[in-house]
Amino acid sequence: MELSEEQIERYSRQIVLKEVGGIGQEKLLSSKITLIGLGALGSPVAYYLTAAGIGNLRIIDFDRVESSNLHRQILHYTNDIHRKKTYSAFQKLKLLNPDCDIEIINERITSSNSKELLKGSNFVIEGSDNIPTKMLTNDTCINLGIPFTIAGVLRFHGQIITVIPEKETACYRCVFGDVTIGDERMSCSQAGVIGLIPGVMGCLEANEAIKYILDIGDLIINRILYVDLLKYSFNFIDLYKNPDCLACKKDAIDLVEKSDYGRSNICQ
Amino acid sequence: MCPMTFVYTKLALEKLKTGEILEVLLDFRSAVKNVPENCKRQSLAELLDVRLVNPKKGAEEWELRLKKI
């Protein structure tokens, strides 16, 4: 791959970095990342990955923009209300960087299509608003051996964890167990969320993807980062693989085919 | 202009093998100092020598020889 004059100019401020260079920029331009969810977490992820010159970004969402989304889902504008989030996102991202091949999937990710939708990705970013989708992403990526990051937000709090199946790092299910069965957690629409906590956490998710692609720095693996923007605390908690984890133990069955990822508790 | 002088030098150096020499022609005085400094800092190349190839006032040009690390 040869960088064009336009690309050298566009990416100059990151090519300058010791950790990136022309070689790193070419890695970014030839990488394929899948983003699940084009809401509050997905917005900054999509913006920054597109701006950084990720070659192929697959964006998945089935939802339409509502006015109550706008205080935190910065991909979408007032005149996007009622539009499909994928179309709204595509329009902004193409204007931001025509280099980036944006592939839109107007579907809800479920256990029957998750493997097909995530297959072939170099990295997956989970940015949905519900735990069943996070578990499904975890189980599917472990099954396919794809590295991924999952973040969650509530009120002024956020958390993020990255999993590298190849390195057998602790997974999301190791930590949160089987919460898909009859779990009635408070959803974000009831608890509320300040607009910029998903902004902060989404930026961290994008950073994880870029660092993984470039193979630089330290990832949030075998630990979870808790962020509290009220107290300004950023704390890592060490994690260990759960030997009985249904997703990542040695002879794990294919959970994606066996679980129903009950949707009763999904925050809509 | 900064940082493009360094960016183009860096891109060229990345394509070289250790020990190979890159000649860089610069027409911007502060780049003559900054480009080799950045190359050193990023362990890309070492400055061998600088030569003023065009001494004409206001249109000076320098040639730097950098050795890929």
Ligand SMILES: [Zn+2]
């Ligand atoms: Zn696990």
